[in-house]
Amino acid sequence: MSNSTTLASKAHKRSLSIKSLSIKSLTLLGFGLVALPLVIALIFGASQVNTLAKKSASAITGITKILDQQQLLKSSQIKLERSAAQYLVLRDPALANSYNEQCKQILHLTEQLIVASQDQELQLLITEYAQTVMALIEQTMPEAEQKSPTDSTIIKPIQVKFSSLNATYEQITQRSGELSTLRITDIQQAAQAVRDIMIQSLVIIPISILVAAIFIFLITSPLKALTQIIFRLQQGHFNHEIKVIGSPEIQEIALALESMRTRLQALELQKSSFIRHISHELKTPLAAIREGTELLYDNSVGELNAEQQEISHIIKDSVFRLQKHIEDLLNFNIVLDSTSLQDSELMQVNDVVYQVIAERKLDIKRKKLTLNNNLSNISLYGNRKHLAVIIDNILSNAIKYSPDEGVIKISSSLVNEHLQLLIIDQGMGIAQENQEKIFDAFYQGPPPEKSLIKGSGLGLTIVKELILRLNGNIELLNEQSEQQGTKIKITLPRAFRQEEPV
Template structure:
């Protein structure tokens, strides 16, 4: 037992321990329970303020509850969905822009460093060869001015070496550059010595030749560095393209998944509304309407449920009214008809010819009024047109029974039946299928002339049972064809009988045919003669009864008529 407060009052309700379910909704402080149609005691409580919006689902079936949080507005929910779907794509776009900018910066720096390294290495090589040339000239000419020139060139060589050291060279290049600088310093010290042995001149020449070769090796290393930078940029670009492709696929997949998720969440309340409307369209008012979604969609579902309740009440009132009216009309109508029958049988004495005509008119009008009341009740039943008792229905047997019921009316006007009936089994409500055949056959008899013939054909085609009812009456006028199946509509063709119809028979037949997944149409006669031809299509059962079970030991319609 649990309790709660609602608008300052304490609530408590019993609960059944097995498969109990409660859905308690409160919108703007007005509580609402759904699922009352189940008739099960439910336990639940909720504290609601004037501005609260609470939805609590209690499920004792053993499954974990599923909770979906919706925004207050359906428009906000759609905008939120668009935003969340676009976030992965926006992230991928921003990442692509940042990566391109980073790659561009790296490329610019790599090109600049490669150009500086190449230029400095070339200068270093040129300066080394110049130093070698000056030293060789000094060794040959022994000119002190050449030593001063060497000192100036040596400063340029040192500056170029320092520039190369500031560049991102590898360890081998830096070691080689330091070795060049040390060799140049050692050779310069030997060059400045005041007294040099003869072997020193040879060592100087060889040393500066090696210095030039080392500078040339540095130039080659710088070229290789440029090539490595180009390869590294190409590799970085390839890796970037692969990363961008993966990122695009991941962002697209996430966006697609979010789009599908939000499409399902958006479509859920719409499907619930559509299902509720279609149920109400088929006069099914027994299922409570509950819409899960944003507040405005839930409110719309509540209004639809209110409409369902009102329609259910109105239908019940209409049913009670029709039953009451039919009962109140049948009682005096039966008395009038019985009185007319007694007068016609001369129970009260002999009648004159004029009195007999009056009695006949009274009797025929009471019969017409009784048929009209019955048609009204039958038409009201078509408001709940879903078949109630489903089962296999041998259509040939139904036709045979209906023919027997109309045999007396047909015999009175010398109308015969010509039938070509093949076995066909459909699934449906036997009473409603019988009403279809009965309305078509009574309509054919009503409009057939004296000594006329009504043709009945039953065959199967394309998984359907096809029933044709053809008469020799005046047919249906062209202007009556579009409305021949409308309720209470009576065409221009006058019936041959004295009792006028109510205009509901064909409408009831059409509603019942549609309820069984079939259809009914007015067709022209195949032979082009005068008369009307109505055709009904009904789906066949998956497994038909054996032909022997529906045809053995039964007389034909020709024999019955």
């Protein structure tokens, strides 16, 4: 047990030591380990091919040389036979010289063939052929010279010897053909062996690919971890300590990110605390101011003249505007608070929509608006407060920009386990050049007619941020014309249809 633990510990330390190498060292090491087997296989293959080429060239040269010498031997034999017959009949000294020269050439060719053949059986046949030629020179021709040229039997012994030479030559030719076939077979077998070795060497390729994949993983996995960490920081999650095992360069980046995370976390806490504190401090006196203004405006403390009514109306609208800004600020603080995303629950979408409509009932009545609801029975898993903020901001904009006695349509549907919520108003729409800006923080479009109250420019920014954090999407479906009203589609995941109606 202790031995296995020790081995596992050593393997873990070895793995950590490899991971702790610099990116440059890892790259060079990986390149070396990948390239080395391929280079060895390439050199070995080239060596085998070179050996095969030399062997083939040597075999072809040897076969060609033997065939050429055999052709010369056959030609010299024919000339020798003709010279011998002519000399015995004519007894011309010139023919005798030609005969002797042919004999010397044949003996010289047999010596060359014996050296070139490198085969014992072929060498014996060539030796036998040479001995027959020697017998012809030393015995047969001298005996024939003693006979009269007119003797009819003078040519017969010569013909017998040359018949023997022809038979031996045929055996030499046959054996040479067999040797050529054997050498060609040897070359083919050698080529097949080289081919087999090259095919076996292909095993190195997947091994090299595997080694390359391992080193790519060692290099890229810390980078992917850093990418995920940066994405997490971008999403506002500052609670997890940053630790990455990797090369010194990676660890240096991780330390810098950890330092940045702690600073961002501290700033986030300070900012959230400040917003909560200042909002609370403003809401209390603001409520008293609004209540007092309402009493003045309703003539509860005495009749006001027209000028006083106008002043109280301005105060009332300003207080309402300030209260709306504070609410937007609190909602924006919800977006900045990443811990609020953890409060998910199962909810009925219809309940949330009707709750928001109820809270906006007075605004709807004031403008004599009509709400056409076509809501399906859909449940959603998410943060109820966030969904309410999303719907409230979209609906408040629809109410704000709708004309008096206008119509607002709200519908919901389930598409591939995603909630699709569509809100349509009959307002003036959004100009094409402004459609990409409406989700920017603090951007404010042109105010609606007869409205003196401006927004904070945070409403749609809050909506988009909350939807993105819920892994959803928001789309503006406006047509090119500005008179088509505003159509906004919200898509949220983790939704399903209820069996029973709400």
